[in-house]
Amino acid sequence: MTAKLEAKSEPTATRHGYGDALVALGEAHEEVVALDADLSVSTQSAKFGNRYPDRFFNVGTAEANMMSIACGLAATGKVPYCSTFAVFATGRAYDQVRLGIAHNELKVRIGASHGGVSLGEDGASHQMIEDIALMRAMPRMQVVVPADYNQALAATLESYERDEPMYMRFGRPATPVVYDEIPESLGDGVDVMREGKDISIIACGHMVWRALEAAESLEREDGVEAEVLNVAIIKPLDSQAIVESLGKTGVAVTAEEHRVVGGLADAVRQVAAEQHPVPVFAVGMGDEFGLSGTGEACMEHFGLTARGIADRAREALVLKPIVSHPPLHGPEWT
Amino acid sequence: MGSVASLARVHLRSVPEPTPPPTSGDDVLSIEELERWATALRIDCVRMLAVAKSGHLDSSLSAADILAALYFRVLRHDPERPDWPERDRFVLSKGHAAPIQYAALARRGYFPQEDLMGLRQIGAQLQGHPDMLRTPGVEVSTGSLGQGLSMSLGIALALRLDGLDREAQVFTVLSDGDCQEGQTWEAAMAAPHFGVTNLTAIVDYNHLQTDGTTEEVMDTADVRAKFDAFGWDAVEIDGHDMGLIVDSLQRSRAAGQPSAIVCQTKKGRGVSSMEGRFGFHGKPPSAEQAEEALSELEARLGEQTAALQSVEQPPS
Numbered sequence: 001m002t003a004k005l006e007a008k009s010e011p012t013a014t015r016h017g018y019g020d021a022l023v024a025l026g027e028a029h030e031e032v033v034a035l036d037a038d039l040s041v042s043t044q045s046a047k048f049g050n051r052y053p054d055r056f057f058n059v060g061t062a063e064a065n066m067m068s069i070a071c072g073l074a075a076t077g078k079v080p081y082c083s084t085f086a087v088f089a090t091g092r093a094y095d096q097v098r099l100g101i102a103h104n105e106l107k108v109r110i111g112a113s114h115g116g117v118s119l120g121e122d123g124a125s126h127q128m129i130e131d132i133a134l135m136r137a138m139p140r141m142q143v144v145v146p147a148d149y150n151q152a153l154a155a156t157l158e159s160y161e162r163d164e165p166m167y168m169r170f171g172r173p174a175t176p177v178v179y180d181e182i183p184e185s186l187g188d189g190v191d192v193m194r195e196g197k198d199i200s201i202i203a204c205g206h207m208v209w210r211a212l213e214a215a216e217s218l219e220r221e222d223g224v225e226a227e228v229l230n231v232a233i234i235k236p237l238d239s240q241a242i243v244e245s246l247g248k249t250g251v252a253v254t255a256e257e258h259r260v261v262g263g264l265a266d267a268v269r270q271v272a273a274e275q276h277p278v279p280v281f282a283v284g285m286g287d288e289f290g291l292s293g294t295g296e297a298c299m300e301h302f303g304l305t306a307r308g309i310a311d312r313a314r315e316a317l318v319l320k321p322i323v324s325h326p327p328l329h330g331p332e333w334t
Numbered sequence: 335m336g337s338v339a340s341l342a343r344v345h346l347r348s349v350p351e352p353t354p355p356p357t358s359g360d361d362v363l364s365i366e367e368l369e370r371w372a373t374a375l376r377i378d379c380v381r382m383l384a385v386a387k388s389g390h391l392d393s394s395l396s397a398a399d400i401l402a403a404l405y406f407r408v409l410r411h412d413p414e415r416p417d418w419p420e421r422d423r424f425v426l427s428k429g430h431a432a433p434i435q436y437a438a439l440a441r442r443g444y445f446p447q448e449d450l451m452g453l454r455q456i457g458a459q460l461q462g463h464p465d466m467l468r469t470p471g472v473e474v475s476t477g478s479l480g481q482g483l484s485m486s487l488g489i490a491l492a493l494r495l496d497g498l499d500r501e502a503q504v505f506t507v508l509s510d511g512d513c514q515e516g517q518t519w520e521a522a523m524a525a526p527h528f529g530v531t532n533l534t535a536i537v538d539y540n541h542l543q544t545d546g547t548t549e550e551v552m553d554t555a556d557v558r559a560k561f562d563a564f565g566w567d568a569v570e571i572d573g574h575d576m577g578l579i580v581d582s583l584q585r586s587r588a589a590g591q592p593s594a595i596v597c598q599t600k601k602g603r604g605v606s607s608m609e610g611r612f613g614f615h616g617k618p619p620s621a622e623q624a625e626e627a628l629s630e631l632e633a634r635l636g637e638q639t640a641a642l643q644s645v646e647q648p649p650s
Binding site: 095096104 | 521
């Protein structure tokens with residue numbers, strides 16, 4: 001099945017990984033169906049629709065209808081993949097996702113593209129920066145944020161193998177790859193991309209390649225050895241992997257293209273607070289909406305850059321000797 | 335303790351046993367027998383709500399005739415095999431009327447009759463609104479208005495993909511409130527567009543909602559014309575005329591397009607003190623109101639039984 005799926009080495013959007021994998025899933029599994037709400041070229045679900053028109057339902061701009069139709073399809077044995085922009089998938093259709101999909105524990109996959117501010121010019125109305133928070137808070141919903149094309153492809157393929165309701169966040173711009181190959185599996189969802197002993201940089205999605213750049217500059221300019229973690233499955237969070245890294249470094253910075261409230265930062269802080277209390281600084285969106293500009297200009301504007309991460313790490317490192325301490329003794333990390 | 339004693343009175347009082355129904359000689363129940371079942375289901379609802387001290391009684395009563403027609407005659411289903419792939423599907427979009435569906439499911443043997451008295455109690459399978467994970471016979475969970483028609487459309491599309499759309503019809507019951515939700519009209523637009531032929535929307539148009547009459551709160555006006563304009567086969571009938579209900583439901587199977595049956599109904603139908611009157615939405619009956627309602631409904635059940643027996647004797 002994966003024969004036609006090839007790893008990319010040049011910058012590619014994560015949404016393309018979703019679209020390419022969706023076609024492969026359609027070929028392999030007759031019960032896979034896809035729905036879209038008039039954004040199928042942007043979300044990349046059109047690739048599936050062109051190949052399997054009988055199993056593709058474009059509902060027009062009616063996201064609520066799409067999610068509830070998916071509920072009915074899944075309750076009757078299909079495996080629906082619902083695509084639209086993150087803002088509409090989670091904001092506009094929250095109640096439909098909540099009751100029809102999550103509450104019913106149905107195998108529906110929401111493939112949301114254009115997450116975060118990097119979609120650029122369309123501005124605040126389209127830049128969804130609280131979708132991870134909404135989907136994390138929703139009972140029984142899994143939250144997946146792949147870091148690059150190759151992992152997006154793997155995540156989409158793997159989504160078929162899992163039974164739980166799942167929200168997958170993809171992005172608009174082409175971004176550098178951080179995996180050389182298509183990963184075989186997402187495992188428990190946390191990959192150590194680079195080992196280090198001084199500070200943990202815990203990132204997701206578009207911030208992972210920036211975190212790796214930040215780690216390089218920290219090493220080059222400060223002699224700091226940063227460990228970089230890619231959290232592709234934010235819920236359920238592999239807390240053991242987080243605590244292991246915190247135990248090693250004693251201080252962390254999270255990085256996400258999303259509100260710090262309810263996002264990756266809060267997920268990590270929750271684990272840290274209960275299992276290994278060390279400082280966890282955050283890079284992300286504050287109490288503010290996005291704005292128009294090129295995607296990269298938007299990222300710059302909000303400090304969602306390698307330099308932003310490195311600067312935050314330097315602040316955290318100043319505090320480290322004051323507030324950090326050796327690991328506590330708890331069952332999860334001893 | 336007074337309230338417990340009066341509850342017990344409602345719970346434990348003897349109820350005329352409507353099973354087995356007299357048969358009309360065919361393998362389907364007659365219109366008179368269906369009417370009798372509708373009364374029996376109404377009695378179940380009053381008892382359930384009186385014991386639960388919570389729930390939507392009048393919304394359940396307005397749909398009793400529709401549910402009796404479906405569960406006792408029209409639906410192709412098998413309580414022994416709730417997951418039979420070729421079964422007709424039923425979705426209660428107006429999920430707050432769950433008691434009437436629970437009563438029908440219990441009477442058809444999906445679960446024991448005694449379970450009805452667990453309605454809305456902690457740990458019981460009968461949730462306040464239908465829950466597909468907890469209750470056999472519930473196809474999808476509902477309760478948030480406006481979602482049921484879309485869910486039913488999804489089921490209809492899946493059945494078509496499975497090549498079962500000629501056999502299996504999807505029936506869904508909507509409320510006035512469902513018709514005020516924009517999503518219902520998203521689904522109304524989509525069903526003809528996708529060319530589904532096995533979907534029947536039944537509107538239990540009872541003209542009352544939580545804050546007042548539907549006309550006062552937000553007039554849904556000519557619902558039949560709205561479905562018609564979206565390209566549905568749309569009819570309007572008296573939603574308490576069993577003959578018309580059965581005919582319309584059966585006819586919808588052969589319509590070759592999505593069908594809407596707008597049923598003009600009265601909220602609280604069958605209980606004089608409640609029928610068509612505002613102020614009972616979501617309010618369970620007091621023990622006294624329940625006693626009064628049961629007396630009226632049981633008297634009707636007795637009359638209906640007597641009338642049936644005078645026409646035709648049940649087989650011994």
